[in-house]
Amino acid sequence: MTINVIIAGFKGRMGSTAVEMVKQDQELQVAALLDPFAEEKEADGIPVFTNKESMQGISADVWVDFTTPQVAYENTRFAIENGFAPVVGTTGFTQEQITELSALSAEKNIGGLIAPNFAIGAILLMEFAAKASKYFPDLEIIELHHDKKKDAPSGTAVKTAELINQVRQPKKQGAADESETLAGARGAEFAGFRIHSVRLPGLVAHQEVIFGAAGEGLTLRHDSYDRSSFMSGVNLGIKEVVKRNQLVYGLEHLL
Numbered sequence: 591m592t593i594n595v596i597i598a599g600f601k602g603r604m605g606s607t608a609v610e611m612v613k614q615d616q617e618l619q620v621a622a623l624l625d626p627f628a629e630e631k632e633a634d635g636i637p638v639f640t641n642k643e644s645m646q647g648i649s650a651d652v653w654v655d656f657t658t659p660q661v662a663y664e665n666t667r668f669a670i671e672n673g674f675a676p677v678v679g680t681t682g683f684t685q686e687q688i689t690e691l692s693a694l695s696a697e698k699n700i701g702g703l704i705a706p707n708f709a710i711g712a713i714l715l716m717e718f719a720a721k722a723s724k725y726f727p728d729l730e731i732i733e734l735h736h737d738k739k740k741d742a743p744s745g746t747a748v749k750t751a752e753l754i755n756q757v758r759q760p761k762k763q764g765a766a767d768e769s770e771t772l773a774g775a776r777g778a779e780f781a782g783f784r785i786h787s788v789r790l791p792g793l794v795a796h797q798e799v800i801f802g803a804a805g806e807g808l809t810l811r812h813d814s815y816d817r818s819s820f821m822s823g824v825n826l827g828i829k830e831v832v833k834r835n836q837l838v839y840g841l842e843h844l845l
């Protein structure tokens with residue numbers, strides 16, 4: 591059975607890569623495309639829409655979303671309410687929004703996925719970091735992305751921090767009397783440890799978790815050198831959500 595897929599944000603860096611991935615998989619088909627600034631009415635025979643409301647009633651199974659943090663929540667709500675199982679890569683969701691969307695999906699009996707990172711190596715890094723934090727409670731997260739990224743810290747860094755926080759003994763790091771002579775020098779605080787966001791041209795998506803203990807250190811690092819690194823995860827997400835009946839947060843729940 592062919593899975594029909596809507597792609598929201600199809601003109602963006604991730605959205606356009608997702609269109610190519612879907613086109614190359616014979617089990618998948620692009621049903622429609624959405625971007626508010628698209629001028630064309632169709633692309634390669636696929637209908638193009640500029641607002642989601644006019645997509646009601648389209649025959650599609652899955653809504654892939656790589657848009658912006660400002661619209662992704664409303665898009666995901668819309669997808670669930672209209673029977674499209676969401677596969678969302680857009681970052682910047684709050685915990686409350688994820689809980690609410692998960693409850694809505696259960697009510698509507700529809701599967702879904704919000705994944706701050708679709709790269710398998712990044713999922714492993716998060717898992718390894720959480721495990722290490724049990725033994726190395728002193729750590730800092732450094733996430734590095736291209737300079738067009740709109741939100742900071744990255745969704746991956748937040749998810750990593752949340753997973754670490756479930757395992758790590760609560761602790762405020764650094765000297766009790768430390769102070770910043772330049773605001774922000776110590777990064778953002780999350781449960782007593784710090785997250786630093788680097789934005790530079792040339793980068794794609796990278797993350798380090800650095801651990802320190804008496805006389806030793808441990809560094810975990812993942813690099814996405816190319817957006818193709820996310821596509822096997824998006825493909826898996828599309829094929830899994832159609833079999834499920836509730837939205838989950840994190841690709842690891844579908845692996």
Ligand code: NAP
Pocket residue numbers: 598599600601602603604605624625626627656657658659661678679680681682705706707708709739795820
């Ligand atoms: P991007 O190149 O800026 O693409 C976003 C696209 O969405 C743009 O073409 C934008 O159009 C469009 N858009 C804006 N509002 C929209 C709306 N209401 N409906 C439909 N489309 C809309 O950004 P990107 O690098 O592809 O990243 C997109 C998102 O994916 C970001 O949140 C990023 O953090 C995330 N991301 C996730 C993963 C993951 O593995 N989960 C990996 C990489 C990136 P205009 O430019 O014309 O406004």
